[in-house]
Amino acid sequence: MRNVGVREISRRTGFSPATVSNALNNKRGVNKDTAETIRRMAKELGYERSEHLDHIRFVLARKTGKILDEGTFHPGVIEGVERVAAQLKLQTTFTTIELSNREAAAKQAFEITHDMSNGIVLLGTEMAEEDYVLFRDPQAPLVVVDGWSDRLFFESVVTQNENSAFRAVTYLAEHGHRQIGYIAGDYRIKNFPLRERGYRRAMREAGLTIDSKWRVVVGTTVNTSYDAMKEWLSANPPLPTAFFVENDIMALGCMRAMTEQGIRIPEDVSVVGFDDLPYASVCNPPLTTARIPNREMGEIATHRLMDQIREPRDYTCVTHLSTTFVERQSVKFLQS
Template identity: 45%
Template sequence: MKVSIRKISEITGFSPATVSNALNRKRGVNAETSEKIFRVAEELGYRMEEKIKKIRFVIFRRSGLIIDDSPFHPAVIEGVEHQAKSMGYETVFCHVDINDAQYQMQINEILSDTESAVVLLGTEMLEEDFEPFTQAKNKIILLDGWSDRYFFDSVLISNTDSAAKAVEYLAGKGHKDIGYIQGDFRIQAFRYREIGFKRVMERYGLPVRPEYIATVGTRIETAYEGMKRYLDETPVIPTAYFADNDTIAIGAMRAIKEYGYGIPEDVSIIGFDNISFGAISDPPLTTINVYKREMGETAVRELVLAIEDPKKVRMKIQVCTDFVERGSVRKI
């Protein structure tokens, strides 16, 4: 039998109007009253009809070192907006900054809005950032992020396999001394790309030499400066590098050439993401193509499926990539 607001009113002693306002999370109902009403509603098996009116795209910012001015994320956002519109939903965009004094209040407001479902851009999220989002009262899907501890519907890049593919390509071109240019802000995606790098190095019996690992900034300028510092301290460099992403690779390439090395004559390099700058760099950058717009579209489709079917099994979907061969790698 369907449980009514009137029945909850009779048991709790609060008026039907108060019960309705509490269940709809309207202002004016104190926390103690609201908690009692929700507890009784849950015990009775009361279910509100979900009336999702919009998709809220939440961009999580920890440092901005990855997402600020990134050529990667506009394509993801375009995919989210396009798919939401085609399915009849308005898209609302908002930023949350973990360093903002109002952060917790913003999160509480977003996650208690039962008229919206959330696509959470988790590129900069670390493991400790996910816990508040487990308390969401609305549907949520994680995009370009990964948690080992908490389980969310997720759409992410196949980072480990894709990085492995890049390093296998270098090994197949005859490179035995392969280095790694890593971003100093170790987002989850970079950590899993590092696993792919090390996995292939071990498979081919190639040593991961500490002197061949350069730690640099995650913007073109800071990657360039970091690579210069590394080259100042490293008299011998490997014949090839895998870089965490294209932005890092492009900055590092500039430094490498300034120090008199030819690319790919002296050193080869592979990036990740296939941003547009890579196609016109000198030389054009060999990279991993990520289906950015498709990731956004997939996230919205999976979110809507979860809205329509509350019993839907949670899934982590890894989107495969393609290898893009250009001019920054030579065969030995």
């Protein structure tokens, strides 16, 4: 059988690759005569949809690097992907798509999503809604990890962001904290507004006041979060008894700035993070946080790819994984 792809059929028929893809997959919107012409050419060229994968492709979609470059979340996802791929006797390959270069990203995304020999695990951490358009109507099986589209339907594996933040802030309230601030990243990935929504819901249900003076916006790297917190503290503001921080990287930078200013953690202010990155257990003090099951996310995503091959269906699922709340020494228990 010849290795014929969508681009070759497009070249032979004169129709766009998108039209060819839609016709071969019986999508609506393709003229009947056009679809018949495309299918006839595909048959003449020996085109057949692959019923097995040669490899799993892990695609890191990078927009700014402000979240991914210092994070250790995605190596855990990769480990999970590789573990299941090895069990299936499949190789794992890696591709980075720089979303800031739209033209190059669009070309890369099309080639990857129309390569029927690969199954795609797409890391969506830094992806915004407009970026998912590049991956619409994939011909290869595709699962998004740590991301989702509100307008397009993709199989996705994500974290329960809102409920996890709700539980973390409720934990603070149950241990006597009444003044709980929020440390937000200045680069707003899709996870962060959900975590803030969980914070706000927990505050409301605990009957606590959300004070805007304790919403501190910082950078999303260790150094930029440190710099922003140091600047905020320079005005000698009143402190809440606790902060919930959108992720552990920001928590580390902020804790460093607080410590340098003589603020004791947790005696003067408690801190709760999100992610449970490796350093969270060894920083000073060890950080109370919500652990994301990143390896399991990679494993589940790879199994979902195989499901798309074995049992194709005309709908997609979004799988929400819960977090594990990890209590360490960065929280002081106050009297209720």
